Amino acid sequence: MGLEIKVIPYTLHFNFEARTSRGSMRKHNTWFVSVCDVANPEVIGLGECAPFEGLSIDDKPDFERKLRESVNDLKGSKAPESWNEIEAYIARIDSELPAVKFGLETALRDLYYGGRRKVFDSPFYNEQKPIEINGLVWIGDKDEMFSRLEAKVKQGFNCIKIKIGSLSLDDDLKLLSKVRELGVRQDLVLRVDANGAFSVNEVNKALELLLPYNIHSIEQPIMPGQLNDMRKLCETSPIAIALDEELIGIHKLADKRTLLETIRPQFIVLKPTLLGGFVATNEWITLAEALGIGWWITSALESNIGLNAICQFASQFKTSLPQGLGTGGLYSNNIPCPLTISNSHVYWDPDKSWDLSRLNITS
Secondary structure: OOEEEEEEEEEEEEEEEEEEOOEEEEEEEEEEEEEEEOOEEEEEEEEEEOOOOOOOOOOOOOHHHHHHHHHHHHOOOOOOOOHHHHHHHHHOOOOOOHHHHHHHHHHHHHHHOOOOOOOOOOHHHHOOOOEEEOEEEOEOOHHHHHHHHHHHHHOOOOEEEEEOOOOOHHHHHHHHHHHHOOOOOOOOEEEEEOOOOOOOOOHHHHHHHHHHHOEEEEEOOOOOOOHHHHHHHHHHOOOEEEEOHHHOOOOOHHHHHHHHHHHOOOEEEEOHHHHOOHHHHHHHHHHHHHOOOEEEEEOOOOOHHHHHHHHHHHOOOOOOOOEEOOOOOOEOOOOOOOEEEEOOEEEEOOOOOOOOHHHOOOO
16 A cells, blocks of 8 residues: 555657757656556556756756655655645655656645546636636747747737847847737737846846837846845836746745845746745745735646646636746647647646557556
């Protein structure tokens, strides 16, 4: 009697050359975790551990070894019968392995609900309630980025997020100018993500130049770890600032509170895989709401296994802000599932089913 846990390495292949501020990618390595009670092996919970290359604190050569060690530590434990027991199991995982925490928490929750890929008792799963999402314009050359931006506009997204900082600032401004010249409605929301591209000395000028384009917010305009500079920026910036990379690697509740109280950003961007799972992400949300700080949740290149869990988590909250959950179509070999995107929303289509044949999982 007890838990049986397996680790399944898997390589996701992008449909295109995915460029980020940290380089370009053609593939993304992930590890699926299946969990069952040996007394009932037909019921399988499934999670995903997928460190983001160059960004996750656990993106290291020995990640798989540490993942397997963490899994072995839980093997033989009794199947959890409550949320408190699940949280206790996750608390045993090293905080320096946030992707492992996320994957095991997802798998154990799925097991608790009977291995149906239900992770939360949420409107997304139960009622097929859609979640509004932003369209994401990936980094490319000038023509590629404009073509991608134009496609997102034509697809009907109400909110579009554009990566800036890889081109010259002048080219970024031309890109923003073009979208405003497309003749689309003026209420189209534009978010920009700088990934720390600007130095402290140049960021104020950059914000002034971005201001005429009616930008909703800018993510991580300067590199993380410059708390005083970021605090001053949040006080004076003409454009709302959202923290992203700044949150990574902060685990203790008191440290999270100190960060938010010190910087006082307008928004925070939450990636459960990078933050240590749903319990850890919920702490950020609770603190942010108490301080009047807005937030939204985004995926971090997970397959549909991880994305499904994040969608269900996000749908529990009442928020009017579009979430960053439109990454399901990135890969040529993603896991077929009920997740569907239509009219700038992601939803669970009960007429579609999971196909786990690529993972050699029968449930």
